[in-house]
Amino acid sequence: MVDITAVPAQPGMLRTFWASTNLIQKIAAIVGVSLIVLAAFAPLIAPFDPLDQSLISRLRPPLGFERYKDGFYLGTDELGRDVLSRSLYGLRLTLGLALAGASIGLLLGGTLGLLAGLKRGFTEDIIMAAVDIQIAIPFTLIALLILAIFGSSLEVMVVVLGIAGWEQYARIVRGEVRKITQMPFIEAARASGGSPRYIAIRHVLPNIVSPLVVQFTLALSNIVILESTLSFLGLGVQPPTATLGSMVGYGRDYMPTAPWMVTVPAVMIILLTFSVQITGDWLRDRADVRLRER
């Protein structure tokens, strides 16, 4: 039996992937990878400490404008903190939160979906009823409730982002599992004595990896938007720590005098959601044969 997860990634594979993308997708990939690198190495790249205040250099504009202060390439905020450094750390936190949230959603939703698809009966009814209810309620409402009750902290935020979107994974996994368990090779595995657990992990899981990867990427972009929105509203991580969304939120008060305070993080959010979403769309189109004709 060939274990499809164990096929090593060949150097030629990456080149084939690259050749199948168009210009916009190539740009998105480059931007996305650059953002990940910037986020990962933020402490090394950032020219200043993101929390370092300097009252004499408050609200200085970016490079090329009058009153620009040397070294603060993208200007400073109302406390004289370097906007570039803060944005890099904000990007790091935003991406970290989004990845943590999306992973929790994947684990939670994936497990429940797998259970629903394999166990059937009562378990399936309960799980799918929960999915239906979650779909019916706009998630922003749930997030507002949770954040109001448990307060805004990093941990609560991760939980909120983790719950967001679990129902999509559950739905997809259940559907795929039901489809796959009808197939002859599962029957063959069962006939040759494979336990349900063995079949689930060894045969079912590897076959639903590709829709999961697609959903994960698309969910990541939604989670970035959700996190930014909540932080922007002042319900996210509390100051002085900043994510990109909360930087836009606080910068809002200084928009007439210091528009760079909102522009820099806002542009970063757009670059992030764009590159992630384009990659997700590309993955989906590749995975879905029916869409290729359109």
Next chain:
Amino acid sequence: MTVYVLRTLAKMALTLFVIVSLVFFATRLSGSPLETALGEGLTEEDRTMMIEYFGLNGSIWEQYARYLRGVVEGNFGLSFLERRPVADIVAERIGPSLQLLASSLALTLIVSLPLGVLAALYRKSWVGSAIMTLAFVGYAVPNFIIAIFMILLFAFTWNLLPVVGNGSPAHFIMPTIAMSGVLIAALTRFTRNAMLDVLGQDFMRTARAKGLPESVVVLKHGLRNASVTILSVLGLQIAGLAAAGNVVVEAIFSWPGIGELLVASAIQRDYPVLQFGVITVAVAVVTINAATDIAYAYADPRIRLSRG
């Protein structure tokens, strides 16, 4: 058909019951919800009096029973901060929210139906890809960023539009656009896909073979058949998207609607207001979804005429 309607209504009732209960127990999870509102320095007597005043005495099950009775009777308690019935507070916010929703929906339909049809007709040319790129941008850019950039340009740079409140028709322009962004993106995509499905059908070829002008073929035979799908999507997706957009956009533009109220009560921890606000929006969304489901079933003869 009757069975289908009944099943949909039963599902709706169950969903609403779960929401109402979840909202109650969620707000009790953090101990007494009054704790933050009361603050310190109260005598034991005053504290007991306040707890009774807001109906928070007794065991959690007694409170739950009282709360459920209140929901049925339309009595949702008092706001911690304003000390008046939350139903009144929420009620005066519904009007502005509906106005904003109506103008956003109007803009969404006016923009995305033609765009969606064009994108389907010219899917191989640059027109189609330009429209889909635009729809993509609407999806990927969060609405608060659209709002921020609009405020930066139209209010602070060119001083053309007002930012705060809903006093005049000019006040509607930016919030409406900010809210419509995602909706337009979603509906354009759905319209295009629904049209693509219809365009490939045999009856379209028949209509052309009859010698009908292309505009009649596309609009009367194409769009009208696609409209059932489009409307169902409008009901199912847009209700949720609009509810989420409402919260953000209203908060940014200080629009005196439910969304702004929800954010304010979440930040100030005014639980009774938050509870009832969430329930109101959830009821609206669930009702619209159920109505869409039933309308869709009615439009589909396979379900309408079935016995089951």
